[in-house]
Amino acid sequence: MNTKWFVIINPTSGNGAAKKKWIPIYNELKKQQFNFDFSFTEHKNHSFEILKKALKQGITKFICVGGDGTLHTIVNGILSLNPVNISEIKLGIIPIGTANDWVRTYNISKDYKKAIQTLKAEFTVKQDIGKLLIHENNTTIYFNNLAGIGFDGYVVNKVHHYKNLGFLAYLTGAIVSLTSYKKSTLKIIFNKIKIEEKTLMLLMGICKYSGGGMQLTKNINPTDGLFDISHINKISLITLLINIGGLFNGKITHHKLVKSYKTSKLKITVLDTQKTYIQADGELVGMGSFEAEILPKALHFIVAKS
The missing domain is CATH 3.40.50.10330 (Probable inorganic polyphosphate/atp-NAD kinase; domain 1)
Incomplete structure (x- = not known):
């Protein structure tokens, strides 16, 4: 060896x-x-x-x-x-x-x-990996932290302008972008649940943090074979500003505007012509409809012993 x-x-x-x-x-x-x-x-x-x-x-x-x-x-x-x-x-x-x-x-x-x-x-952890099949160009993308569609992807598309702000880049991008973002109508299917409505964003988390230390999904477990879903229909700039602390300590996930789910597979169809960005691990990976599934304990990562 x-x-x-x-x-x-x-x-x-x-x-x-x-x-x-x-x-x-x-x-x-x-x-x-x-x-x-x-x-x-x-x-x-x-x-x-x-x-x-x-x-x-x-x-x-x-x-x-x-x-x-x-x-x-x-x-x-x-x-x-x-x-x-x-x-x-x-x-x-x-x-x-x-x-x-x-x-x-x-x-x-x-x-x-x-x-x-x-x-x-x-010391290793055998962690779950997310797999996206993006319909637009028939590409497969893997992610090890968090992926999202909608406002999340829109912000990632903007964030490169604020890279010099370090971990505050995402938050700055979100505040600047919220008033200009136009929501897409999404059809979201998982666990025999069907949601069809204008959606601000949908997040699929594997690990705990994203966007420079924010905690936007709850009940995180990187080895349980399930995505932690946060579905946010709408949020105003005032609500976002009031809840900035909650973005970083995870309390935002308990807000009535945030719906949480667990699933190993989901299918997202964009029902209008809006540009709907998809991001994975903070990288812009495509636009439009996609399918996602989790690959349980797919890769060994070397981590600090807790």
Whole structure:
């Protein structure tokens, strides 16, 4: 069995912080006696090529140096390559990003030395992964944290303008966008339930945090084989501003405007011609109708021991 690690670095993560911090990270990995190869990603799908090559060499331990978007890309690379030894693959992260939402669920330190200690311990969680089939272009997208359609996707489309605000980027985008967003009529089918109405947004959560530390879905359990659904029909700017604290401590999910469900599969049909954006792990992945299903305990992630 190959004991070597492979480190994938996204040099643009954290507004270029990953590139600047690579030398001290490299030195710390050496100091903590990691045997590793590494590669910088040079374009959007480069990590797919890197993974393919590393998997052919029998490498099963991967480290992502980047943020939620980099981790999302690597997860998609692994799942789409569908390696025969997927149960042996372990994926860890040294978090350098804008939001760093996924790591919050597992208390992975943003201090790279502590994050490397976590990697060295190799304590893993076999986590659920979401799978989206987007009808518009017949693409399959995987996600490891949270996906959504409607206002959520609209905000992600806007957020790149506010990236320099770090974890407040999503909140700023949401406040700026709420008055200009036009709701789509969605048909949502799951668990023999059918909802057909104008919808602000629908979220499918696997892990606890999104949008820079917000808790927008409740009863989270990343290993129960179920999505945690939040369906929000409408919310006014005043209600949003009054409940800003609730967005971050999770109390918003108890608001009467938020309906919560659990399901392993759902189908969303957009019934009007509105541009209806879909986001997964904070990345814009498509528009329009889609189907979603959960892949129970699909991938081993290296996390901090709780």
